[in-house]
Amino acid sequence: MSNKKVFSTSEGCPVSEPFATQRIGQDGPLLLQDFSLIDSLAHFDRERIPERVVHAKGSGAYGYFEVTDDISDMCSAAFLNQVGKKTKTFVRFSTVGGEKGSADTARDPRGFAVKFYTEEGNYDLVMNNTPVFFIRDPSKFPHFIHTQKRNPETNLKDPDMFWDYLTSNQEAIHQVCILFSDRGTPYGYRFMHGYSGHTYKWTNAKGEWRYVQIHFKCDQGIKTFNNEQAGDLAGSDPDFAQHDLFNAIKKGDNPSWTVYVQSMTQEEAAKLPFSVFDLTKVWPQSQFPLRRFGKFVLNENPQNYFAEVEQAAFSPSHTVPGIEASADPVLQSRLFSYPDTHRHRLGVNYNQIPVNCPFAARSAYAPHIRDGAMQVNGNLGSAPNYLATNVPVEVRSDVKLQAHQEVWTGPAFAKHWKVVGPIDFQQATDLYAKVMSKQPGQQKALAHNVAVHASGAKRDIQDRVIDMFTKVHPNLGADIKKEIYQLDPRDSDKNVQLFNKNGKVSACPFHSKL
Incomplete structure (x- = not known):
């Protein structure tokens, strides 16, 4: 018997002509009974799954x-x-x-x-x-990620959104300093x-x-x-x-x-x-x-x-x-x-996909995790769909709960972890003054990278950017201000132009690369 693959439908039925379609007469309309064609098109229409909302690439x-x-x-x-x-x-x-x-x-x-x-x-x-x-407040995460993506009106990356959020939530400053150093690329x-x-x-x-x-x-x-x-x-x-x-x-x-x-x-x-x-x-x-x-x-x-x-x-x-x-x-x-x-x-049933399957845990048994779309591993066969008393199951007594560890008490209340002062800038200052100072060119690279990106934002947001980085170190704020004002992107034909949400032309040479 030949070892060659046989071209077929998804159900294994051999197909005589891979690119032929069934129709009435020589040039008439197609027939709905042509399963080979419908099988191909219907799967093609569904072969993309939702993109990750973050970490897509x-x-x-x-x-x-x-x-x-x-x-x-x-x-x-x-x-x-x-x-x-x-x-x-x-x-x-x-x-x-x-x-x-x-x-x-x-x-x-x-x-x-x-x-x-x-x-x-x-x-x-x-x-x-x-x-x-x-961030350190999880409620901010959707807001933050939205500002890193596209403006809902223009569908373009928007430096105003980007820097408006960051200058309004300055607990991010340590991460921003790392991101805009060369470690960010x-x-x-x-x-x-x-x-x-x-x-x-x-x-x-x-x-x-x-x-x-x-x-x-x-x-x-x-x-x-x-x-x-x-x-x-x-x-x-x-x-x-x-x-x-x-x-x-x-x-x-x-x-x-x-x-x-x-x-x-x-x-x-x-x-x-x-x-x-x-x-x-x-x-x-x-x-x-x-x-x-x-x-x-x-x-x-x-x-x-x-x-x-x-x-x-x-x-x-x-x-x-x-x-x-x-x-x-x-x-x-x-x-x-x-x-x-x-x-x-x-x-x-995403955990049944081979790359996600806990294959090494051979004795694992979760009888209540059953059914659902794309159940493909046998669904535990005839075993009960609950923890039945007549099924021998080991319960590991050495797996401890946390009750003996941390103890939390107090009323429920809404907490916003606000910036409390210099402590939120200290580690960013140490990064700039003590770490980057030992890495030739990195202090200037940080200022340059921030200035190039922030040069596409509105002037009042640029000023907030300068103020935020001045809190990290006066030299950093001064270098960023000098370069932003030298770039003057509104008059430069070297930058990629886009319309901001006010309808005015602004620019950001790397807006499509963030």
């Missing part, structure tokens, strides 16, 4: 995580319980604000989501390449760090727990583009990061990261000058040093982008015993929001 790869140092005194998760133990992983890197067809070199944070296929179920670590974020995905950003909780086998943050330090070293290089590549090679990652792995140049943890006790957290749950702050490494515990390597490309990268679904709520969420309010919101968007985008 991305790349993925498989690899493994290896435990390099004993961490059992801090965490009881099974995949961390032995030095040398390896766990299969899948990673999806991404930009944040752009659409699926946007440029890889956009000035934007980068998503760094890792799925660990552990024997206790899938564990997702949903990170970014920056250690902080723009990394050289692909292989040359950037990954940070949990959020505070999590690790518990050891004794029930002792600590707050933690995770760091993936790039073994290839940090490599970035400057503003103009990133802009040029956005036009000439918009998929740069995709082919850079794919080709490197294909030729065996496998990227890797060394994995560290920072930790603190609840008592230490109480003494911080800021909340341990504040996503806009970093933990000083001088006070809370990094502790190495693992190695992360990427060594296998996906075989099919749609099946394995586009359908990959990550959530910080996908966790394992020994690792828990903290009371970080943005993290708490993501625990709901991520699975909610997966059920919308991929369907209620």
Whole structure:
């Protein structure tokens, strides 16, 4: 028998002429009975799924995580319980604000989501390449993301929206300084760090727990583009990061990261000058040093982008015993929001898609998770659809609840985590004055990158931008002001022009690359 594939319909019926259509006579109308044609067109009409509302543009790869140092005194998760133990992983890197067809070199944070296929179920670590974020109040997230996307009237990127939001919510300043440094335009995905950003909780086998943050330090070293290089590549090679990652792995140049943890006790957290749950702050490494515990390597490309990268679904709520969420309010919101968007985008049974399947948890049994669209794994056959008394099921008594840990009391009230003063600018000031001063050209690059982008905003918003960065450092504010006023984009024919929401022509040379 021949090993050749037989061209067929989706139901397996052989088709004699792939491009023929049934019709009346030589040139008459088509027939509805032509299943081969209807099958093809109907599927074509439905082959796109909803685009991710954030992190739409991305790349993925498989690899493994290896435990390099004993961490059992801090965490009881099974995949961390032995030095040398390896766990299969899948990673999806991404930009944040752009659409699926946007440029890889956009000035934007980068998503760094890792799925660990552990024997206790899938564990997702949903990170970014920056250690902080723009918000600490989750209610602001939809507002913030909308300002990074398109003006509802013009359908264009709008620097007025962008800077109006940021200058009105200045707790974002630390992240903005990182974003507008050259770290905001990394050289692909292989040359950037990954940070949990959020505070999590690790518990050891004794029930002792600590707050933690995770760091993936790039073994290839940090490599970035400057503003103009990133802009040029956005036009000439918009998929740069995709082919850079794919080709490197294909030729065996496998990227890797060394994995560290920072930790603190609840008592230490109480003494911080800021909340341990504040996503806009970093933990000083001088006070809370990094502790190495693992190695992360990427060594296998996906075989099919749609099946394995586009359908990959990550959530910080996908966790394992020994690792828990903290009371970080943005993290708490993501625990709901991520699975909610997966059920919308991929369907209620998204965890049955092979890339999302907890295949390593072979003894897992959830009899109540049944039915729903695209139920394809047998639906547990004839087993009861509830936890029946006549089915032998093990309940692990070593998986502890949090009742013995944090205790929360008090009335319910609405809290807005407002900017409280200099503490919200201190880390941005340290970044500019103590870190960037040791990196030749980076202080000037920050001022230049902000000025180029903000030059497209209205003058009153530009003045608010200058004022905000002056609070970081007077020199930074002065450099930004000087360059903004020199650019005077309203009179420049070198910039890409667009209409702002007042109908007046403004400009932003990189408005399409953010």
